[in-house]
Amino acid sequence: MRPIDLAREHGLSAQAIRNYDEAGVLPPTERSDTGYRRYTPLHAQALRAFLALRRGHGHRPATDIMRAINRRDSEAAYRLIDATHLALHTERATRADVARALHSLSTPIPPGTTRRPLTVGELARRLDVHPATLRTWEAEGILHPDRDRVTGYRHYGPDCVRDAEIARQLRRGNYQLSQITRFLDALRTAGGTAALTVFLDAWQERLSTRSRDLLTGAAQLDAYLALLDQRDPEAIADR
Structure with missing residues (x-):
């Protein structure tokens, strides 16, 4: 031939x-x-x-x-x-972890329940990362913590904690910081659980394909x- x-x-x-x-x-x-x-x-x-x-x-x-x-x-x-x-296999596990981390988007907070903001140390211990990692994520635009007007200390509210959990799981899946920033920006812009469902379904489809x-x-x-x-x-x- x-x-x-x-x-x-x-x-x-x-x-x-x-x-x-x-x-x-x-x-x-x-x-x-x-x-x-x-x-x-x-x-x-x-x-x-x-x-x-x-x-x-x-x-x-x-x-x-x-x-x-x-x-x-x-x-x-x-x-x-x-x-x-x-x-x-690792990416498939990462998707499952991200889905669990994002579940709070569709889980309503029980009436009368308040979520106290976490300090940088508390959030670092929760995620098992160094506090410097959280500051790096903030510099990359992944996290947007509030600041105490008096002390200037960072406060991480429920949305910020959720974003940090997503970032941790994506980093474990070897996603770059710039990729995580773009994803979270898109999620914040779209808002709601519909955007979450579309994202996870598309990810699952890519894995299956x-x-x-x-x-x-x-x-x-x-x-x-x-x-x-x-x-x-x-x-x-x-x-």
């Missing part, structure tokens, strides 16, 4: 196929007497595997996975795959490995 034959199935250009070949995504390619690349069904399946892996893992990890497989370093490939699954993409990538990669085994039985021992 020619590069265009591989490209046509996926709506790619022949140059894209050559680029993937040079990047090590495809297995070694034979050339004709005139120097043209000769592709086989094995190369076609390698391309399918890469494109499927890319949807779930991202371009760079998918490239690294295929390179590892093509050099018979399946252990390195499996570590890369495991890392993506671990990151997705990525999980399905990872399954599809695994299936295509398994098909590629099966072809490699048929071509070179010694490769089985390497895995």
